[in-house]
Amino acid sequence: MVNEAADRSNLKVLGTSSSLGGFFQDVKITGECRFNGDVDCFSLSITGENEVSGSLKVEKLKLAGELTVNGWLKGGALRGQGDIKAGSLAAERLKLSGSLETSGNCEAEELELSGALQVKGLLSADKLQLKLYGPGSAAEVGGGTITVKRSKSKALLQPGQHAEMRFTSGLIEGDYIELENTHADIVRGEKVIIGAGCVIQKVEYSSYLEIHKSAVVKQPVKIVK
Numbered sequence: 001m002v003n004e005a006a007d008r009s010n011l012k013v014l015g016t017s018s019s020l021g022g023f024f025q026d027v028k029i030t031g032e033c034r035f036n037g038d039v040d041c042f043s044l045s046i047t048g049e050n051e052v053s054g055s056l057k058v059e060k061l062k063l064a065g066e067l068t069v070n071g072w073l074k075g076g077a078l079r080g081q082g083d084i085k086a087g088s089l090a091a092e093r094l095k096l097s098g099s100l101e102t103s104g105n106c107e108a109e110e111l112e113l114s115g116a117l118q119v120k121g122l123l124s125a126d127k128l129q130l131k132l133y134g135p136g137s138a139a140e141v142g143g144g145t146i147t148v149k150r151s152k153s154k155a156l157l158q159p160g161q162h163a164e165m166r167f168t169s170g171l172i173e174g175d176y177i178e179l180e181n182t183h184a185d186i187v188r189g190e191k192v193i194i195g196a197g198c199v200i201q202k203v204e205y206s207s208y209l210e211i212h213k214s215a216v217v218k219q220p221v222k223i224v225k
Contacts, residue, residue, distance in 0.1 A: 127145050204222075
């Protein structure tokens with residue numbers, strides 16, 4: 001039986017470089033690197049900037065800087081500080097401080113983000129935790145436990161930016177949902193907590209609904225199973 005790891009080489013980039021892409025064991029980038037194709041690797045460590053013109057498959061990602069993937073990004077454990085942009089993203093676990101942007105769907109078993117978020121497709125996770133330091137949006141949100149909170153810190157904000165620190169979505173659907181500073185058309189869940197700064201057109205809940213005095217819920221509906 002061929003050992004797949006034995007057929008992969010390590011890649012280390014220091015400074016500015018480019019590569020055709022391919023299959024690697026461990027990739028370490030310090031500086032700037034562009035892959036002109038698809039990349040498949042076990043681990044990827046980035047300190048600086050990395051762009052993949054194709055798609056990226058990685059088991060472990062550690063980021064301190066910027067990662068741009070023009071195709072899809074599939075991973076196991078992704079974590080770090082900085083910015084991630086991808087066509088679509090699917091991961092087991094994603095923990096990021098910074099900004100996340102996808103032109104398609106973003107899916108994970110566990111997703112924890114502190115920063116800003118823009119997902120043009122479906123944002124889904126079994127456990128989703130968003131702590132907003134900037135604007136956030138997703139066409140739709142689905143999951144088990146969904147928590148959206150606004151950062152209490154104002155140190156990172158520019159004057160007037162606090163008004164933009166809200167999360168917007170057409171539909172948010174999960175089992176347990178707790179929201180702050182969220183504008184949505186429909187929120188649907190078993191247990192729903194609508195916190196401060198929310199404006200929700202319709203809430204459908206099956207067991208529990210709590211609405212903060214500063215929140216607006218135009219149509220609360222209890223669903224009888």
